Amino acid sequence: MKITIARECGCYGDEVGQVLADRLNVPLYNKKTLTELAKKKGILEHYPDYFGENPAGTLLAVIAEDDGEDSVVHRTPRKVLDELIGETSCILIGRAGNYAYQKENDVVRVFLSGDRESRIHHLMEKHKVKRHEAESVIEKTESRRKQYHTYYTGEDWGYAANYDLCINDTRFGIEGTADIIMQYVKDCNAQEK
Template identity: 40%
Template sequence: MIITIARQCGCGAVRVGRLLAEHYGIPFYTRKNLMEMAEERGVLDEMEAFFDEDPVDELLFSMSSLGENQRLLTEKPLRVLADMIGQENCVVIGRCGNYIFRERKDLVSVFLKGDVKARIAEIKEEQKLSYAEATEFVEHVDDCRVAYHSYYTGLTWGNANDYDVCLDTVRLGVEKTTQAIVSYAEAVL
């Protein structure tokens, strides 16, 4: 089983991912783990922007959106991540996991969302920022994720049709969100 978690900034996705990995006794991959794996394989330098979820250069994006160029630029990092994970059972945060692993029959793809004011408050507390700084941070991260996901997949980030489960972690809380994902996974796998 592979569980992929896309998320809005401040939704507690890392906590949900850890709980899922603990529940199933499987590895949990975040940006940091994936970058370490890419470095061990000698591919991090050429693909650091992908693994680090860096914002997409708008000029490069517009030039590469012309078909073959975009496919060449985006295909390699997606393939490398798919090869790194293989058929391993795990939980993966971000990195277009819902798209990369869409052919796996044991995929559970999740999108976590929540009220923006609550997400800003979470980031304000977590990162010890002012409300204005936290607001700017949440908006920036979400905007970057929109561009990143579109660049690598051609899909609209957060579109419910591209995920198995979309949950509001602000309303449910981390534990109930985790329970809902486990219930869904057990029902379909």
Template identity: 30%
Template sequence: MDRQTILTVGREYGSGGRDIAALLSARLGLKMYDRELLAVIAREMQVDARTLERYDEHRGNRLLYRQVGGFSNSPGDNVARLQFDYLRRLAGEGESFVVVGRCGEEILRDVPGTITVFILADRAFRRERVMAERGVTEAEADVLIGRTDQRRRAYHDRHCTGRWGDARCYDLCVNSARLGIEGTADLLERYILARQAAAPPDHTTA
């Protein structure tokens, strides 16, 4: 890929956002960062990845942690910050990649070549996918969807000025139930190629 391209994918639980991101990552030859981002960071910092993973997307209780002069001792906030800093550094080095979640659309907003999408889907579509993937009942799938979306929203809104899933924060919001996983990936691939073609020529290369 000639131009630096960063694709950030926000997603509702069960919408297939991660699968769509993985498809695009493979088709465009971009490295994908999701949960395993922490393992990469832990390896680089020579620390235990499991300790960091425990606080990934951790909301934390405001009453249990404090801020003093820009220092927050909330483990969740610090683990989030480690990931944000790492992604900003990668972007600064001119790398092209796909990132799932991690407030990517906001923290990489100012990097030229960043494309931000949010994948949502109808409740029935999400429920079906969760039931098939997790082997749970309909009621359990609903609980999982509710809980995970709530956790993602809380995490996102704690670190960003924009709201999770708000169309104004993304370049594109797509309902994956309409075209399916493959179809949505096709649509997004065309959009990404169109964006690359429209980008100014002085754009950084990876």
């Protein structure tokens, strides 16, 4: 089973992912760990934009969008993830994982959101920055994520229909959000039997 987690900037994606990885005894893959793995496997230089959360440029983004679901660009997330993690059960943070595994049965695709004020405070505490810096990080990061997701998927980032479960993690906290996801996984597994 794979659980993919996309999230708004300032949400607890990595923290929730780590709780789930610990509970399920599976690895957690995020931008940092996937980049390290790509370096080890010698494929990082083949996909620099994929690992950098930077679409290759506005013109290429438009071309990719018009190229349809089966374009080379739209196949990139799945191709890269297959090379790095294969069929391994895991928790995957970001990297357009919800798109890469959208046709798989044994995948739960999650989107975490939260109220802006809580996300600002989380970034201020986590990175020891001032409010205006946290606000700027949110604006820039979310703009990049939207462009990145659209470039690699042709879909709107954060659009509920592209996920199995959307949760306001600022309402439930890290453990509560992990509990909701675990219950969803349990219910899905029960229905399959």
